[in-house]
Amino acid sequence: MADASMACFSGGIASLQGLLCSSRGRSCSQYNVENSAVKLRSKFWSFWSRIEHGRSADGWLGKSPGGRGGGTTRLGFCRCQAAGIEALVALHQSAVLGVGVGLPCTVMECGDVVYRSTLPQQGFQITPPGVALTLLIVAYLWSTPGVAPGFWDMFVLAPLEQLLRPSFRKEDFVLGKKLGEGAFGTVYKASLSNPNLLKNSGPLVVKKANEYGAVEVWMNERVRRACRNSCADFVHGFLESNPNKKGDEFWLVWRYEGKETLADLMANKDFPYNVEEVMLGMANVDDLPKGPERENRIIGRIMRQILNSLYQLHATGIVHRDIKPQNIIFSDDSKVFKIIDLGAAADLRVGINYAPKEFLLDPRYAAPEQYIMSTQTPSAPPVLVAALLSPVLWQMNFPDHFDVYSAGLIFLQMVFPNLRSDSGLITFNRQFKRRGYDIKSWRELVESKPNQDIRHGFEILDLDGGVAWELLQAMVRFEGRQRISARTALAHPYFVRAGLLGSSFMQRMRLQIIRATQQERSENVTWVSSLMAKSGTKNAGGFTEAQLEKLREKEPKQKGSIQRNALASALRVKRKVSRTIDSTITDIQKERGMKRVNWWNRWET
Numbered sequence: 001m002a003d004a005s006m007a008c009f010s011g012g013i014a015s016l017q018g019l020l021c022s023s024r025g026r027s028c029s030q031y032n033v034e035n036s037a038v039k040l041r042s043k044f045w046s047f048w049s050r051i052e053h054g055r056s057a058d059g060w061l062g063k064s065p066g067g068r069g070g071g072t073t074r075l076g077f078c079r080c081q082a083a084g085i086e087a088l089v090a091l092h093q094s095a096v097l098g099v100g101v102g103l104p105c106t107v108m109e110c111g112d113v114v115y116r117s118t119l120p121q122q123g124f125q126i127t128p129p130g131v132a133l134t135l136l137i138v139a140y141l142w143s144t145p146g147v148a149p150g151f152w153d154m155f156v157l158a159p160l161e162q163l164l165r166p167s168f169r170k171e172d173f174v175l176g177k178k179l180g181e182g183a184f185g186t187v188y189k190a191s192l193s194n195p196n197l198l199k200n201s202g203p204l205v206v207k208k209a210n211e212y213g214a215v216e217v218w219m220n221e222r223v224r225r226a227c228r229n230s231c232a233d234f235v236h237g238f239l240e241s242n243p244n245k246k247g248d249e250f251w252l253v254w255r256y257e258g259k260e261t262l263a264d265l266m267a268n269k270d271f272p273y274n275v276e277e278v279m280l281g282m283a284n285v286d287d288l289p290k291g292p293e294r295e296n297r298i299i300g301r302i303m304r305q306i307l308n309s310l311y312q313l314h315a316t317g318i319v320h321r322d323i324k325p326q327n328i329i330f331s332d333d334s335k336v337f338k339i340i341d342l343g344a345a346a347d348l349r350v351g352i353n354y355a356p357k358e359f360l361l362d363p364r365y366a367a368p369e370q371y372i373m374s375t376q377t378p379s380a381p382p383v384l385v386a387a388l389l390s391p392v393l394w395q396m397n398f399p400d401h402f403d404v405y406s407a408g409l410i411f412l413q414m415v416f417p418n419l420r421s422d423s424g425l426i427t428f429n430r431q432f433k434r435r436g437y438d439i440k441s442w443r444e445l446v447e448s449k450p451n452q453d454i455r456h457g458f459e460i461l462d463l464d465g466g467v468a469w470e471l472l473q474a475m476v477r478f479e480g481r482q483r484i485s486a487r488t489a490l491a492h493p494y495f496v497r498a499g500l501l502g503s504s505f506m507q508r509m510r511l512q513i514i515r516a517t518q519q520e521r522s523e524n525v526t527w528v529s530s531l532m533a534k535s536g537t538k539n540a541g542g543f544t545e546a547q548l549e550k551l552r553e554k555e556p557k558q559k560g561s562i563q564r565n566a567l568a569s570a571l572r573v574k575r576k577v578s579r580t581i582d583s584t585i586t587d588i589q590k591e592r593g594m595k596r597v598n599w600w601n602r603w604e605t
């Protein structure tokens, strides 16, 4: 009897606890209350059924001293206890519901004490929303330009590299022939005074650069860690004082890749056959007779290598901003084209060398947007914020498409011999701009009075159902966001199979998508052209930069289809989010009087 009263007492305590917990509503959830009630009721009824079936009541209340008789004595008492417990349970449940703390077990999974496996487990649990959220975060952190790989690179790989790689001083080098001189420095062929200082040391290239050299060292180190085969093999960068000149000099050292850039090779009358020879070796050149088909194959090989290097650079968050044949060098060792001169590059992972309104690009190869990011995007915020926002800004601005435009112009130059000279390219740029950056319209113009070079170029582009022409159009679109990315370009049927006719189903689908966006582009061009007729400078009838800026902000006229309206709404929301982020960052920076953090400070000390 004492045991039975104990049971009722415990039940009461549990019920009261439930009431207290729920009424405080902070430390205990309704789950605990409900669960204690369920436990209590369940324990009691299991005890009750055992007694009714004449089994021993040991366990929960201890061994029965009275055998069957004792059980019977208990029986009447327990009936009353049961009613009491039920009343308490009912009371505290109604009180809980009245207080309204937490979710009831009809909504929330509380489980059943008899079937313990149905009780929610304590500690770490995998739930579908949890998995979805984790996947979302991982996708964000790994999407271009890669926040997570960036942290790994900056805090693990970079310090390790500093520890392990050999470092040099200027006394270690013997400078030789001057290879070039630009606005930012002078480049020499060089060698090591002691060849044992570097494994497999051969000829080297040394660039003595002004203050911009710090950025170039940063970019080259990043590239060496992330995609070393896409650019010239960087050895070391360091700061040296120069007693003859004001200020210090940055010394940048690369392995000597070879004597010819793509510009040198293109200047040769035998182009592109001269490239085939250096790429494949005299013994392995194509059996095809010289002509458009063979040239197309060689040009395709070169374009694939350029786009592949660009893709690797972009995947790590670097936009080169100065892609031109002079900055693409043929590596004698690896027999591929590599990119050089990262002095104008921008690392959009952390915002280094990125100034939205900066204008230091080669106008011959620069995309019409001139800037890699919207001019409304603020200068790089503090590095952590920049890193965390970088995927959003990348997806909104498509800064990598800037380089793709430049690569598209190189494609044109390789195909049309008359565009290889500076004057030829400048003429093309003028015509292209006047035609509203519509390559089809430019084609109509030049085909109306074609010369030998133009005919030859279009013969190449029209091979295999015009697959090269399709790719070229996608690369030189006016709108950066409609331009193809280096990655998508590499999957274009031009590279994947022998032309349009040999395309697989998936490739054709991809091509349809490219064509659909091209159609949208044509509508934009028509719209731009109609505006062009009404505006422009008085003399030339073209756009001023300010007008172009305004035009870029406007939307083309909408047609009423559901798809188009949905797309337009999505774009509007995207733009609004972009502006809000931009203005918030600017405000924070203004409020705190923040200065831009230069991560290359370590070379300035």
Ligand SMILES: Nc1ncnc2c1ncn2[C@@H]1O[C@H](COP(=O)(O)OP(=O)(O)OP(=O)(O)O)[C@@H](O)[C@H]1O
Residues within 6 Å of the ligand: 179, 180, 181, 182, 183, 184, 185, 186, 187, 205, 207, 232, 233, 254, 255, 256, 257, 258, 259, 261, 326, 327, 329, 340, 341, 342, 343
């Ligand atoms: N790794 C290398 N191997 C062989 N030659 C190289 C290498 N790097 C640079 N060069 C040569 O040096 C020249 C100048 O290099 P780079 O373009 O980097 O210098 P720059 O001062 O930025 O010149 P510019 O301002 O004219 O672009 C190149 O055109 C190329 O011929």
